[in-house]
Amino acid sequence: MTTAELIGTDPGWISLVKGLLIFIVCVLATLMSVWGERRIVARMQQRLGPNRVGPFGLIQALADGVKLALKEDLIPKAADRIVFVIAPIISATTCFMSFAVIPLSGKVTLFGHKTVMQLTDIPVGVLYVLAIASVGVYGIVLAGWSSGSTYPLLGGLRSSAQVISYEVAMGLSLVAVFIYSGSMSTADIVAAQHQWWFCVTLFPSFVIYAISMVGETNRAPFDLAEAEGELVGGFHTEYSSLKFALFFLAEYVNIVAVSALATTLFLGGYHALPGLGFTENWLGGWFTVIWFLVKVVFFFFIFVWLRGTLPRLRYDQFMKFGWKVLIPFSLVWIVVVATLRVLSQQGAPRAVVLGFTIGVVLLVLAGSSLMESAKKRRVREDALGEVSAPNFPVPAIPSTLMKKETEQLNG
Amino acid sequence: MTSLALEIGRTAAPEAVMFWILAPLAVAAALGMLFAKKAVHSALLLAWVMITLAIFYIAEDALFLGIVQVIVYTGAVMMLFLFILMLVGVDSSDSLVENIRGQRPTAITAAIGLGGLIISLLGRATIGVEAIGLQEANSAGNVQAIAEELFTKYVWAFEVVSALLITAALGAMVLAHSTATKSRTAQRDQSIARFRGASLATAAGLPNSGVYSRHNAVDVPGLLPDGTPAPTSVSATLEARGDMLTSKPFELEVKEVEED
Numbered sequence: 014m015t016t017a018e019l020i021g022t023d024p025g026w027i028s029l030v031k032g033l034l035i036f037i038v039c040v041l042a043t044l045m046s047v048w049g050e051r052r053i054v055a056r057m058q059q060r061l062g063p064n065r066v067g068p069f070g071l072i073q074a075l076a077d078g079v080k081l082a083l084k085e086d087l088i089p090k091a092a093d094r095i096v097f098v099i100a101p102i103i104s105a106t107t108c109f110m111s112f113a114v115i116p117l118s119g120k121v122t123l124f125g126h127k128t129v130m131q132l133t134d135i136p137v138g139v140l141y142v143l144a145i146a147s148v149g150v151y152g153i154v155l156a157g158w159s160s161g162s163t164y165p166l167l168g169g170l171r172s173s174a175q176v177i178s179y180e181v182a183m184g185l186s187l188v189a190v191f192i193y194s195g196s197m198s199t200a201d202i203v204a205a206q207h208q209w210w211f212c213v214t215l216f217p218s219f220v221i222y223a224i225s226m227v228g229e230t231n232r233a234p235f236d237l238a239e240a241e242g243e244l245v246g247g248f249h250t251e252y253s254s255l256k257f258a259l260f261f262l263a264e265y266v267n268i269v270a271v272s273a274l275a276t277t278l279f280l281g282g283y284h285a286l287p288g289l290g291f292t293e294n295w296l297g298g299w300f301t302v303i304w305f306l307v308k309v310v311f312f313f314f315i316f317v318w319l320r321g322t323l324p325r326l327r328y329d330q331f332m333k334f335g336w337k338v339l340i341p342f343s344l345v346w347i348v349v350v351a352t353l354r355v356l357s358q359q360g361a362p363r364a365v366v367l368g369f370t371i372g373v374v375l376l377v378l379a380g381s382s383l384m385e386s387a388k389k390r391r392v393r394e395d396a397l398g399e400v401s402a403p404n405f406p407v408p409a410i411p412s413t414l415m416k417k418e419t420e421q422l423n424g
Numbered sequence: 425m426t427s428l429a430l431e432i433g434r435t436a437a438p439e440a441v442m443f444w445i446l447a448p449l450a451v452a453a454a455l456g457m458l459f460a461k462k463a464v465h466s467a468l469l470l471a472w473v474m475i476t477l478a479i480f481y482i483a484e485d486a487l488f489l490g491i492v493q494v495i496v497y498t499g500a501v502m503m504l505f506l507f508i509l510m511l512v513g514v515d516s517s518d519s520l521v522e523n524i525r526g527q528r529p530t531a532i533t534a535a536i537g538l539g540g541l542i543i544s545l546l547g548r549a550t551i552g553v554e555a556i557g558l559q560e561a562n563s564a565g566n567v568q569a570i571a572e573e574l575f576t577k578y579v580w581a582f583e584v585v586s587a588l589l590i591t592a593a594l595g596a597m598v599l600a601h602s603t604a605t606k607s608r609t610a611q612r613d614q615s616i617a618r619f620r621g622a623s624l625a626t627a628a629g630l631p632n633s634g635v636y637s638r639h640n641a642v643d644v645p646g647l648l649p650d651g652t653p654a655p656t657s658v659s660a661t662l663e664a665r666g667d668m669l670t671s672k673p674f675e676l677e678v679k680e681v682e683e684d
Binding site for chain 1 (some may be wrong): 468566
């Protein structure tokens with residue numbers, strides 16, 4: 014029985030229970046991740062982080078939520094009132110929707126009913142997640158526009174451009190997964206990884222997805238839509254109280270959502286680590302949920318690590334990176350993957366497959382070394398063509414030294 | 425509910441309920457799109473119409489089409505529209521004054537004509553005609569069926585359309601591209617300009633705007649160490665708009681204390 018058929022046998026109340034469970038998990042995950050992020054970042058910055066409310070400061074996020082809710086709710090005079098109110102609602106509702114197709118566990122028994130912890134399984138599940146994500150961005154963009162103020166508008170504009178660019182890279186990185194699993198349904202993709210996770214076999218796709226998921230969620234180092242150093246708070250500058258809390262919630266639920274999708278697509282979903290397959294039957298199958306959560310937490314840690322480590326990209330560099338690096342690279346990678354897949358499906362001899370792979374690797378190496386040497390030459394030429402030194406005292410510039418050296422060498 | 429379903433013939437009950445809830449909403453949104461004064465409101469209502477259409481597609485077993493409709497139209501095309509419209513600003517509404525003479529009657533006539541054409545076409549294609557072959561077409565799966573049609577029967581049309589779109593995109597880029605008349609000043613050039621300039625006073629950046637207890641705002645000039653206001657501390661835009669406040673030069677009030 015496939016997962017889709019198994020879910021099809023669920024009575025309505027089981028679906029309701031599952032929906033409720035998923036919602037509760039998401040909200041709890043948000044509260045925990047706010048606390049976790051602050052604690053981890055604090056450790057990275059040699060601080061302690063929130064440690065006052067509850068044991069280890071665990072319910073700090075709850076206290077913050079109550080504080081936010083009790084604040085005055087302002088709507089600026091220049092704002093477009095209707096859109097201003099709708100925007101956070103769009104953000105907060107869409108972020109939960111993508112969890113409907115994420116398989117959280119293998120086969121389990123829920124209230125005596127055999128099922129899986131997945132609300133629904135549709136043949137285009139992953140595309141559905143992409144669609145929901147693209148609707149979710151409306152929240153950010155509209156918040157920026159409706160605030161009637163310059164910084165939020167800039168934040169909204171940045172966000173819309175950012176999402177369009179990075180969604181292309183993200184979609185392209187998923188193509189290889191579709192080709193190898195032969196399906197766009199999340200349950201089938203997880204099932205296709207029972208032996209080898211796609212993060213091993215399709216490593217380049219995994220890297221591209223990991224980069225673009227950070228871009229898609231507006232997180233550091235790609236948090237240009239709310240760059241606090243440049244745009245105050247970006248798209249949510251004018252928001253306060255519960256409306257701001259909704260954006261806050263949406264951001265963290267989105268992080269969990271993209272982490273969950275990454276787990277599903279590349280880290281084998283609810284499957285155990287290789288060699289620990291026997292644990293999947295523990296607790297009547299419910300242990301798989303723990304494996305899933307461990308992997309999601311791993312991704313979440315990476316998000317926090319990035320935030321604690323990397324400075325924000327400049328906007329033009331960010332766009333250049335998306336369009337000139339990620340997208341061409343994924344296109345080439347898709348061609349390679351598709352060729353390999355066809356070769357292996359048509360039973361080509363191993364020598365041909367190996368030859369093709371080696372050829373591609375050699376081509377990539379040759380190209381990158383050519384680019385590297387061209388870059389070096391350019392840097393050298395720039396240094397040689399340096400204009401005369403400024404007429405106020407400055408420390409010796411390495412290029413001038415180099416120039417002298419070359420002059421000496423040339424006689 | 426059953427009578428409703430019978431009325432619509434072969435439509436299943438949940439689908440009928442969904443239709444009668446969403447269809448009026450979609451039509452209302454479409455009308456609202458026509459009559460909304462702000463361009464962004466129009467765009468939003470159009471996005472809503474697109475989403476309801478996608479839901480209808482999904483309900484009609486065209487799962488792939490529905491999802492792709494949301495990704496491509498709502499997610500990408502409408503987002504680009506919004507990108508442009510947002511630059512217009514929040515409080516500007518479109519002028520409803522007619523510039524072309526006789527535009528309104530012509531447009532109404534054309535709209536009625538097109539509407540009639542579409543209704544009659546759809547009527548001929550659907551009324552009294554039993555739709556067959558959906559199960560058969562979707563037997564291998566909706567996505568697989570579309571893929572097979574697209575890459576076998578319609579591969580030529582598919583390629584032609586993609587070539588056309590790429591040509592259009594390239595054309596747009598060529599038309600929009602213009603060679604810069606002067607080279608862009610990069611961070612390095614700006615830095616050199618600051619230090620090579622006549623005075624080194626602004627080498628470390630312009631002074632901050634009013635940051636003392638009464639006026640912690642961008643529209644008040646800050647005070648220099650000698651107590652005089654620094655006009656360069658306020659953005660030139662604010663000054664041109666006349667949004668700049670004046671800050672009084674700071675005077676020590678020591679004398680009064682001595683008199684007391």
